Amino acid sequence: xxxxxxxxxxxxxxxxxxxxxxxxxxxxxxxxxxxxxxxxxxxxxxxxxxxxxxxxxxxxxxxxxxxxxxxxxxxxxxxxxxxxxxxxxxxxxxxx
Amino acid sequence: xxxxxxxxxxxxxxxxxxxxxxxxxxxxxxxxxxxxxxxxxxxxxxxxxxxxxxxxxxxxxxxxxxxxxxxxxxxxxxxxxxxxxxxxxxxxxxxxxxxxxxxxxxxxxxxxxxxxxxxxxxxxxxxxxxxxxxxxxxxxxxxxxxxxxxxxxxxxxxxxxxxxxxxxxxxxxxxxxxxxxxxxxxxxxxxxxxxxxxxxxxxxxxxxxxxxxxxxxxxxxxxxxxxxxxxxxxxxxxxxxxxxxxxxxxxxxxxxxxxxxxxxxxxxxxxxxxxxxxxxxxxxxxxxxxxxxxxxxxxxxxxxxxxxxxxxxxxxxxxxxxxxxxxxxxxxxxxxxxxxxxxxxxxxxxxxxxxxxxxxxxxxxxxxxxxxxxxx
Amino acid sequence: xxxxxxxxxxxxxxxxxxxxxxxxxxxxxxxxxxxxxxxxxxxxxxxxxxxxxxxxxxxxxxxxxxxxxxxxxxxxxxxxxxxxxxxxxxxxxxxxxxxxxxxxxxxxxxxxxxxxxxxxxxxxxxxxxxxxxxxxxxxxxxxxxxxxxxxxxxxxxxxxxxxxxxxxxxxxxxxxxxxxxxxxxxxxxxxxxxxxxxxxxxxxxxxxxxxxxxxxxxxxxxxxxxxxxxxxxxxxxxxxxxxxxxxxxxxxxxxxxxxxxxxxxxxxxxxxxxxx
Ligand SMILES: Cc1ncc(C[n+]2csc(CCOP(=O)(O)OP(=O)(O)O)c2C)c(N)n1
Ligand code: SF4
Ligand code: SF4
Ligand code: SF4
Ligand SMILES: [Mg+2]
Numbered sequence: 177x178x179x180x181x182x183x184x185x186x187x188x189x190x191x192x193x194x195x196x197x198x199x200x201x202x203x204x205x206x207x208x209x210x211x212x213x214x215x216x217x218x219x220x221x222x223x224x225x226x227x228x229x230x231x232x233x234x235x236x237x238x239x240x241x242x243x244x245x246x247x248x249x250x251x252x253x254x255x256x257x258x259x260x261x262x263x264x265x266x267x268x269x270x271x272x
Numbered sequence: 273x274x275x276x277x278x279x280x281x282x283x284x285x286x287x288x289x290x291x292x293x294x295x296x297x298x299x300x301x302x303x304x305x306x307x308x309x310x311x312x313x314x315x316x317x318x319x320x321x322x323x324x325x326x327x328x329x330x331x332x333x334x335x336x337x338x339x340x341x342x343x344x345x346x347x348x349x350x351x352x353x354x355x356x357x358x359x360x361x362x363x364x365x366x367x368x369x370x371x372x373x374x375x376x377x378x379x380x381x382x383x384x385x386x387x388x389x390x391x392x393x394x395x396x397x398x399x400x401x402x403x404x405x406x407x408x409x410x411x412x413x414x415x416x417x418x419x420x421x422x423x424x425x426x427x428x429x430x431x432x433x434x435x436x437x438x439x440x441x442x443x444x445x446x447x448x449x450x451x452x453x454x455x456x457x458x459x460x461x462x463x464x465x466x467x468x469x470x471x472x473x474x475x476x477x478x479x480x481x482x483x484x485x486x487x488x489x490x491x492x493x494x495x496x497x498x499x500x501x502x503x504x505x506x507x508x509x510x511x512x513x514x515x516x517x518x519x520x521x522x523x524x525x526x527x528x529x530x531x532x533x534x535x536x537x538x539x540x541x542x543x544x545x546x547x548x549x550x551x552x553x554x555x556x557x558x559x560x561x562x563x564x565x566x567x568x569x570x571x572x573x574x575x576x577x578x579x580x581x582x583x584x585x586x587x588x589x590x591x592x593x594x595x596x597x598x599x600x601x602x603x604x605x606x607x608x609x610x611x612x613x614x615x616x617x618x619x620x621x622x623x624x625x626x627x628x629x630x631x632x633x634x635x636x637x638x639x640x641x642x643x644x645x646x647x648x
Numbered sequence: 649x650x651x652x653x654x655x656x657x658x659x660x661x662x663x664x665x666x667x668x669x670x671x672x673x674x675x676x677x678x679x680x681x682x683x684x685x686x687x688x689x690x691x692x693x694x695x696x697x698x699x700x701x702x703x704x705x706x707x708x709x710x711x712x713x714x715x716x717x718x719x720x721x722x723x724x725x726x727x728x729x730x731x732x733x734x735x736x737x738x739x740x741x742x743x744x745x746x747x748x749x750x751x752x753x754x755x756x757x758x759x760x761x762x763x764x765x766x767x768x769x770x771x772x773x774x775x776x777x778x779x780x781x782x783x784x785x786x787x788x789x790x791x792x793x794x795x796x797x798x799x800x801x802x803x804x805x806x807x808x809x810x811x812x813x814x815x816x817x818x819x820x821x822x823x824x825x826x827x828x829x830x831x832x833x834x835x836x837x838x839x840x841x842x843x844x845x846x847x848x849x850x851x852x853x854x855x856x857x858x859x860x861x862x863x864x865x866x867x868x869x870x871x872x873x874x875x876x877x878x879x880x881x882x883x884x885x886x887x888x889x890x891x892x893x894x895x896x897x898x899x900x901x902x903x904x905x906x907x908x909x910x911x912x913x914x915x916x917x918x919x920x921x922x923x924x
Binding site: 244 | 651652653654656657660666667668670671672673674675676677678681826829830855866867868871872
Binding site: 297316319320324326332333334336338341342343345491492493495500502510 | 661663664694695696698700710711714715716717718719720721724727728729730731732733734735736738739756757760913916917919920921922923924
């Protein structure tokens with residue numbers, strides 16, 4: 177596994193609101209498990225290869241605990257759709 | 273500070289004033305006989321020119337602080353003697369490896385260990401070359417008069433800035449405490465740190481440029497963010513263990529000196545043109561040697577003197593040349609023969625030594641006695 | 649919403665290889681994240697920051713961050729930093745050291761840096777062990793704990809780094825843990841903001857060399873240990889004497905914000921008739 181991996185894909189992605197709340201850069205992840213243990217909502221679980229993935233994305237409250245405690249900066253919160261729109265707008269502006 | 277011309281100065285004072293003249297603006301040190309006067313005078317003079325004087329907790333911290341200050345752009349210096357010089361060795365190697373200019377003055381006293389604090393010696397010649405671990409470059413200057421304590425300190429800063437390497441001024445206790453009337457030179461060449469020639473993204477602080485050009489060291493805080501380490505590093509300064517990069521790194525720090533011997537090495541020749549006997553002497557002993565040459569000449573013995581002003585890199589090629597003409601070398605020094613060994617290596621002539629380690633200066637008579645022994 | 653890792657990316661050197669060298673679950677990475685967030689919050693320019701580090705696992709931090717960085721000799725980082733700060737007081741100088749680096753080989757420099765009160769921020773990453781050299785006991789290894797050179801248990805009394813630097817005159821002293829990573833940022837940020845010498849002791853797990861020998865389990869168990877033993881200063885004071893056991897206080901211990909060495913040296917320059 178390399179580069180940006182969509183961790184939500186292994187879990188249930190039904191929840192529309194919080195689909196794929198976190199991003200994992202698997203090539204930086206050392207599978208230490210801290211993010212999984214620190215998550216207050218037990219959103220994350222270890223996948224078959226040892227990498228964490230959002231098993232219960234619908235429970236994620238976007239608290240950022242996983243992100244801040246990852247020693248390898250391998251897990252980060254996905255931008256909210258609102259933020260994404262903003263960024264796209266900005267890009268659009270630039271392109272003009 | 274007032275311009276001082278024609279003044280009575282001690283070697284240590286001349287060294288301190290020379291440093292100021294060279295533009296030194298940061299001094300960190302720890303008191304130790306016989307070098308302390310340098311610190312004392314600078315504690316008075318540096319604030320007057322807006323410079324920093326700080327007495328650190330030991331010599332390890334002193335040399336660390338001057339390396340730091342130099343990375344921040346200040347010409348910096350520390351001064352010490354034997355035991356303190358021993359403590360400085362690790363960071364001296366760091367300065368050589370990280371290519372940070374700085375000047376270290378070692379006013380030699382009797383050793384080993386605490387030895388004889390108040391007695392002179394020349395016992396640190398080898399330590400000044402090989403004191404720190406690993407293969408490394410060394411530039412070591414040895415003043416032979418109070419005036420030279422001044423001018424060579426200026427020269428030390430110049431070489432240090434030019435070659436991005438630490439330079440050692442190796443004085444002996446006699447030189448440091450001897451007073452002489454000197455005329456402070458009005459104009460001396462001062463080399464300042466060159467400005468960067470490229471914008472930040474193209475800056476490669478440890479680049480090995482074919483032709484030996486030395487990359488200017490840009491002070492921290494000027495927009496050129498780079499890494500400095502004592503680990504073997506690549507052209508950007510980052511640690512590496514790639515054999516080619518390791519070779520390039522280590523070769524460079526040594527060859528920037530080796531390829532510029534003509535610029536770095538200074539010697540003084542005294543009555544050597546027709547000499548049969550060459551005395552090789554440095555520091556305060558060279559003064560006795562000069563006297564001994566005069567005495568020998570009066571007795572019709574063709575003696576001369578070679579005084580290595582640059583002790584390291586050792587002026588081997590000059591000795592080879594002289595060795596083709598003279599019959600014998602006499603090496604008087606206040607140790608058991610540290611430069612004597614170098615002279616032996618450099619020429620295939622007879623080499624004899626006059627040694628003293630009891631803290632007393634070698635007299636002209638002692639040298640004369642040896643000259644007579646070898647002429648018979 | 650906190651996207652803290654993305655803040656960190658802005659400060660990582662693009663020309664360095666990641667993941668970094670630290671072992672899986674090592675606390676140093678978490679502390680580095682906190683440091684970066686503190687700097688980001690303060691809005692300091694990368695060009696104005698000098699990050700000086702010693703030798704050890706923690707010392708490797710200087711390689712990764714995109715500041716003016718200096719990786720010094722073991723124990724001497726503070727002395728190098730003093731030279732930088734005095735020569736260029738306008739720069740923000742931050743020093744990262746390990747517990748061995750700061751309190752064993754560099755102990756003398758640490759106590760004198762506190763006394764001199766030069767405006768430097770010292771971030772001491774305390775993992776209670778010599779990590780890099782393979783788990784030998786350090787001056788902060790607790791009594792009876794095991795290390796590769798204390799196979800029968802450590803018999804030396806450990807330093808309390810915060811108490812030590814407080815006694816030596818540091819003008820800001822704080823302690824945090826990697827379990828409360830989000831509390832580390834404000835501590836570091838405050839330390840950078842204060843005049844004089846500031847110390848932040850970050851308790852950070854070394855699962856490989858310390859945890860393996862002394863705590864059953866991995867990095868997660870070590871974080872849980874911090875959770876159970878780190879007590880906010882105020883609450884810690886309520887604990888009756890002798891009953892703290894292995895618990896230790898976290899938070900701000902000293903906050904004096906006194907004029908430091910540089911202010912005093914400026915007075916010296918004036919006295920000598922020089923120009924500041
Ligand atoms: C003068 C010197 N002595 C010993 C060493 C070997 N050494 C390197 S790191 C280290 C200990 C590091 O421990 P610590 O400071 O706690 O840092 P950590 O690795 O735990 O982060 C030692 C003893 C050295 N590099 N230099
Ligand atoms: S904390 Fe980071 S390195 Fe550890 S398992 Fe989670 S994502 Fe991977
Ligand atoms: S953001 Fe919070 S709730 Fe969501 S996965 Fe991370 S730790 Fe769990
Ligand atoms: S040895 Fe310990 S301190 Fe060093 S990187 Fe590994 S876990 Fe971290
Ligand atoms: Mg440690």
